[in-house]
Amino acid sequence: MLFTRSNRSDKVLAAITVSSCFIICLLGNSQMDSSYRPTLMFLQRGCCPDLELLDVNKKLDSKDTELSVCFQSLQKACPKLKVFRMLNIQINHKPMQKRDESEAGFPLLDEFCIANTEYSYMTDQVLQDILFGSTQLRVLDLRGSTRITTCGLAQLPCPKLECLFWGQYFTKNLGFTSVKKNLHLLMEKWGQTLQQLDITNQPFTGTDLEVALSFLLQVAHTETLLSLNLSGTRVTLQPLR
Numbered sequence: 254m255l256f257t258r259s260n261r262s263d264k265v266l267a268a269i270t271v272s273s274c275f276i277i278c279l280l281g282n283s284q285m286d287s288s289y290r291p292t293l294m295f296l297q298r299g300c301c302p303d304l305e306l307l308d309v310n311k312k313l314d315s316k317d318t319e320l321s322v323c324f325q326s327l328q329k330a331c332p333k334l335k336v337f338r339m340l341n342i343q344i345n346h347k348p349m350q351k352r353d354e355s356e357a358g359f360p361l362l363d364e365f366c367i368a369n370t371e372y373s374y375m376t377d378q379v380l381q382d383i384l385f386g387s388t389q390l391r392v393l394d395l396r397g398s399t400r401i402t403t404c405g406l407a408q409l410p411c412p413k414l415e416c417l418f419w420g421q422y423f424t425k426n427l428g429f430t431s432v433k434k435n436l437h438l439l440m441e442k443w444g445q446t447l448q449q450l451d452i453t454n455q456p457f458t459g460t461d462l463e464v465a466l467s468f469l470l471q472v473a474h475t476e477t478l479l480s481l482n483l484s485g486t487r488v489t490l491q492p493l494r
Contacts, residue, residue: 328383
């Protein structure tokens with residue numbers, strides 16, 4: 254494995270195998286370095302078909318964190334991708350062309366993480382376009398994605414999700430998000446497989462939370478659910494007893 258470090262102050266680190274690319278990890282400390290975008294373009298052109306892990310991580314106080322991504326091109330170019338992480342980055346999704354029947358999306362994807370603490374452009378439709386072929390997905394991290402709804406999540410094709418991180422942490426529009434509902438849809442879909450669930454600060458009503466948690470207690474296996482984070486929600490003690 255070849256490790257390369259840039260001479261610039263933001264210390265971009267890339268781990269790439271010599272013969273073919275399996276892992277790319279970009280770590281930035283200041284502004285979005287100009288090398289991020291060329292690297293992404295490099296991938297989208299099909300120059301790394303064996304890529305399995307893509308990890309781009311920015312510090313919380315970074316500036317210029319918006320990044321345009323054409324997921325349709327990335328799906329075609331990196332069909333073996335298993336882990337997609339972009340932390341503290343506002344992904345500006347490039348519009349997709351009409352999907353061809355032969356397109357498979359990310360069929361091997363195990364983890365999809367776009368957590369951030371600022372704002373998110375991610376919508377239900379965009380998420381569906383990205384994950385339409387990801388039936389093996391186990392970890393979904395959407396922290397900060399305020400535009401995602403329970404109905405949108407319930408339509409995803411992954412039947413055995415184990416970790417759902419959907420909390421809202423220090424987002425700028427926290428407190429201005431409309432009330433969410435139908436949390437029970439997620440319990441019906443993933444109640445038997447969920448090991449970790451985080452809905453911190455999600456604006457569900459107390460009644461909605463009570464219905465969802467009651468359903469979760471009925472379907473969840475005793476040893477399956479390991480972590481449940483309801484901080485900042487309107488949950489009451491009644492459904493937790």
